[in-house]
Amino acid sequence: MESKINRITDILRRDDGISGAMHYTEQISWILFLKFLNDLEDSKADEALLIGKDYNYILDDKFKWSNWAVPKVNGKIDLINAKSGADLLDFVNKELFSYLKGFKNITEDPKSIKYKIGAIFEYLDNRIANGHTIREILDIIDELDFHNQSDLFQLSIIYEKLLKDMGSDGGNSGEFYTPRPLIKVMTDVVNPQVGQTIYDPAVGSCGFLIEAYNHIRYLDAKENKQRDISVNQLKFLSEDTFFGNEKTPLSYVMGVMNMILHGIESPNISKTNTLTKDIRGLEEKDRYDIILANPPFGGKEKEQIQQNFPIKSNATELLFLQHMMNSLKVNGRCGVVIPEGVLFQTNNAFQAVKQELLERFNVHTILSLPSGVFLPYSGVKTNVIFFDRNGSTSDIFYYEVNPLSKLTKNKPITYDHFTEFLAVWKERKITDNSWIVNINDIKDFDISAKNPNRNETIDHKSPIELVENIKLNNEEINDLMNEIEAILIGKDINE
Known part of the structure; x- marks a missing residue:
């Protein structure tokens, strides 16, 4: 499967309409998704047949994969009716996409897969300039089979790799992708459970939500070993567990598609700017049990947006932190990536937000990440704050990740870099890389990670x-x- 995807990326790189990893990932995505949808519908039709029921296909006959993409006669491609060149390009651009974009308007149920299809294609267009290129790609993808769980699991892994390559491309595409080892560590610490609601206010490609799903669903995701979960729990997991917002159209598309390709058919992802919501009006029923996020930082928000927050600031990282604090249920748990500056800055807004954080929440752990975690997208030094809504902070356990060699684009962070942290954080063991700070020793709400075990002095x-x-x-x-x-x-x- 991976070799076929690699062949497709090579083909797309030669197309005049494609420029860079962001474009070819986007274009592979919509074609992969339609093949996945075809196989999903076939499987559901077979299940319905076994219990003597009829299955109502989502797509009209004309737009089913087996009719437009790769029509067949006796199991072989029907060369007479298989469109190619200008005919195929016209069909895709003028008929297929307009049909799929219209789905969002013909159903009002945001949980239905029909609505999700419309939401995905609302922000997508075909960029492939050559109809013969589309034909070549369709024939390759048709060879992939997504009818069983192991094939779907393999597809999800490959799609993650595509998103990773897009993130590694640098530039704006880095916003889609947080390194998966970091996401897994954060999820392991926050430890979401079946029956809890899970939220990411800036979902990107939905990496946090998918890792939370894997954490709940699998005993061992790599081995595809699933936990025993009841039918009702599975329904809740698919429809009422995962929530998120994303304001960038392509990020939103990639995120929703990524969730569906991982087996979560009805993710509650909205295309909206999270910061436009006034957090003062939030009620307990609107809050979440678990929040996992790596929100955008370094941006500036206008005065109109700042009015939605009790503590005004033009720094996006400070607004997102306030939003997450107000979105957490009683006894809820949160893990969030923030730039180092949030920890040590002590101007009025930063100090006020951190005062509220320490007094209203239990900031139990701060994980200091090494430089280079987000290269090549960003070189900003970052930390992860873990806090619960179950009382105020008494002391904070710090851990400083110290790789043996410098992290680079070609030598990224791995799960092994966090081995000691995961071994010591729960018991709060003191090591060369970990220490505890009592709340009474914190001055001016400066909670930056200053390792007392190191002798280096900064002049x-x-x-x-x-x-x-x-x-x-x-x-x-x-x-x-x-x-x-x-x-x-x-x-x-x-x-």
């Missing part, structure tokens, strides 16, 4: 000293430039 220079150093460096540069100039002049004279 903080005053502004005047920094200016003097800059002047001195400039003088040295000018002296060097004068020497170079004199050498060059002397060389010209000699010549």
Whole structure:
């Protein structure tokens, strides 16, 4: 299956309409999704037949995979009726996409898969410029079989790899992807259980929600060993467990599609800017048991958005933190990635938010991540804050991840980097990399991770000293430039 996907990416790279990993992932996605949908419907029709019922197909006959994508006669491709070139391109652009985009308008049930299909294709368009390229890709994907659980599981792994490649492409595509080892560690600590509601206010490609699903559903996800879960629990898991928001159209599409391809047919994902909601009006019924997130940081929000928050700030990371604090149920648990600056900054807004966090929530653990976790998308130093809504903070367990070698794009963070952390955090054991800080020892709500076990001292220079150093460096540069100039002049004279 993976070799076939690799062949498709090579084919797409040669198409005039495709530019970069973001485009080819997007285009592979919609074709994969329609093949998956075809196999899913076939399986449901077979199940209905076994119990003597009729199955109502979602797609009209004209738009079923077996009629437009790869029509067959006696198990072989029907070369006469299989569209290609300009005919196929026209059908895809003018008929197929307009038909699928209309699904959202013909059903009002947001939990139905019909509604989800409409929501996906509302923000998608075919970018493949050559109809012969589409034909080639359809024939390859038709060879994939998604009728059984192991094939679906394999598909989900491959789709995750596509999203990872897109995230590794750098630029804006990094917003789609949080490293999966980090997501798994955060999920292991927060430990979601069946029957709980799980929320991500900035879902991206839904990595946190999918890892939470795997955590609940599988004894061993790699071995595809499932837990025994009742029919009612499975229904709740599919329809009423996972919630999230995403404002970027392509992220939203990738996220919903990723959830469905992982077997969650009805994820409650909305295309909206989370920060436009006034958090003052939240009631307990609107809150969630579990929150897992890596919200965007470094952005600036306008005054109108800031009005939705008790503590106003133009820093997105501070607004998202307030949103999550107000979205957590009593006894709820949260794990969130934040930039280092949130921990040590002590201006009015940062101090006020952290005061509320420490006094209203139990901030039990702060995981200090090494630089390079989000390369090449971002080099910002980050931390993970874990807090529960079950009382105030008395002391904080800190753990500093210290890889043996520097993290790079080609040497990313792995699950093994967190082995010691996972072994010590629950018992709060003190090691060279871990320590505990009592709330009474925290000044000005500076909760940054300063490892007392390390002897390195940072020389903080005053502004005047920094200016003097800059002047001195400039003088040295000018002296060097004068020497170079004199050498060059002397060389010209000699010549």
